[in-house]
Amino acid sequence: MTPGQVSEELPTGGIELSPAELDALPARWSSCWTPMEVAQRLAGVAAPWCVAAGWALDLFRGGQTREHGDIEIAIPAARFPEVRDRFPGYVFDAVGSGQIWENATPEVLAATHQTWLRDPATGDYLLDVFREPHDGETWICRHDPTIRLPYREIIHHTADGIPYLAPELVLLFKARHARPKDQADFDAVVPHLTLAGRTTLAELLARAHPGHRWLANL
Template identity: 80%
Template sequence: MSEQLPGGGVELSPDEIEALPARWSSCWTPSEVAQRLAGSTTPWYVAAGWALDLFHGTQTRAHGDIEIAIPAAGFPEVRRRFPGYVFDAVGSGRIWNDATPEVLAAVHQTWLRDPATGNYLLDVFREPHDGDTWICRSDPGIRLPYSGIVRHTRDGIPYLAPELVLLFKAEHVRPKDQADFEATVPHMTSAQRETLAELLARVHPGHPWIAEL
């Protein structure tokens, strides 16, 4: 995806950024998202903090939003699954309401909004890929088949493998990311911990989590 952002959009003010959590207060649960995407031919999975809770099999903390990821080319199909809602594109502190294809091609993050309330319900990451091969945003040299990165709960909800969730969380390590790391690593297999350590060494050399793995 291009790093050159298109014109337009609205720069979010500090007050607007502070007010965003309230606009996410009615976001869906993983089960609600799965019901709406049932039968989709586009691969998708729950990402970020909710993915780790699906891995645990229980909710371990509160979540301010819910994120899923899809291959970028599958977005039109996913978009059709939500008639009556609009997708706003987000990037670099700006937001584009009911984003055009030009904007969607330039950013990867998309918020599903209920126009009746103004509330956000779902965050959709449109990921780089090569057919059925997932490409890591942090390092395009990391390429894995979707079948190798997606896990499923007992009731069939797809979620990103924990070692990859933690790889993305390692970029900034906010307090909740550190807490997620500490809560998740003891439940990972030795192979998963080894994979995470290898990926961290490649993407974030010298990262403090490596020594803890």
């Protein structure tokens, strides 16, 4: 297995969420933090981390453009302890394939990549942490491990210092499912990409999702 990469086999002991529990999850995210709150809590952490997904696109564009049901950050998997140690009094639940492992053990963390920070006093979820495969200071795309880029190239910063994932990589992840909100994000963000960013996105899409419909618009 590549250094920093998680196993693809899910561990035993997870709780399978019922349809009703899945429907109730948005309410448990109603108190999630803003990017600025996350950045303040992680100030000084040496591990390369960045806001990901929809919030990253808003940070790229300079302001919030739509409601976000949660907030995600991405970190190198092996550097997770540096982030975890910033949240004493909270617990991390691992999630995957409709299951949840509360207060995940190291064994569970090694076999999953997504982690939700929970306030045990309220049951609310505050932060979604993606523990990404990597090789040292090189990020590895979990959907296509042939895509490898230095962290220094893929993490951008807002004027007030909040790190966020490069928009072309956010859109690359969104291309996998291309839900209505992903299509809306693509349509809104692409006009703001530089020529280099559009070229990079087209090249990565062609590698990871050959024939994807978004390629015609790049």
